[in-house]
Amino acid sequence: MALPNVYHLRRVADTSSKACLICFKPSTSVLITPDNKDFFYVCPSHLQDRNFCSAIVDTEGEAARLKEEKMAKEIEQVKKEYDEKQRRKKDRQNKSDKDKDEKEKDESKTKEKEDSGSKANDEKERDDKIDSIRKAGSESKPDNSPRVFALHKTFYQMRIDRLKGIEMAKRNQERMKNPSLFPSVPKGDIS
Structure with missing residues (x-):
């Protein structure tokens, strides 16, 4: 029975x-x-003990994780730039509204109240969506602890011995159930 010395961490x-x-x-x-033949419970503190097990580093997984982090930073930067542009645009609109004539102000005030009310609602909804996306992104960040381990040779040998013992016990149970295993009673005359 070949048992690989590769163990995946599950919660x-x-x-x-x-x-x-x-x-x-x-x-x-x-x-x-990986083949679900052997499993055991262990404390997270023992996983950090180098005399118990060592982490198997997945270089492809690390590269993918770093790429995701880089993309997240770029997305944050683009969002900040967009928010800044929207703020500047709003400031320019306010300045141009102040420069208009008094007569146009009175007429535009009623329209502006309606528009600003809807614009304010739109901007508030957009900000709420951005905040919810940011919160969801921060909540779903996985832990950066290793997920694949190789046991130290003594612990690995202990697991192999345990599995061999279980297999031998099963074989012995099957042998004990077989009546041909026991000797039969002599059938001849013993005179």
Whole structure:
């Protein structure tokens, strides 16, 4: 039985927590092999112990994460530039409105109140959407901790021995159920 020394970190619900393999405290972190043959619960603090396991760095994943961060920064910069342009445009409109004649002001005030009310509502909705997008982006940021680990050789050997023991126990149970395993009673005369 070949068991790869590659374990993926998974999280479970608090209600599903079980004892850590090392310290027996309840833990919601699980290390599992890619083929789901072996798994065990472990505390997050033990994952940082270099004598227990070491992180396998995924260079492609790191590159993708860095690219996403760069794109997020560029998006923020574009949003700031857009907001600045909108503010400047609004300032220019206010200055041009002040320069108009008194007569046009009176007529435009009634129209402007209606327009500014709708413009203010539109701008408020736009700002609310931008804020909700920013909040959603900040909430959905994943943790930067490693997700794939390789166990130290002693712990890895312990897991292999455990799986071999389980397999041997199953084989022994099947042998015990087989009646041909036991010797039969002699059938001849013993005189």
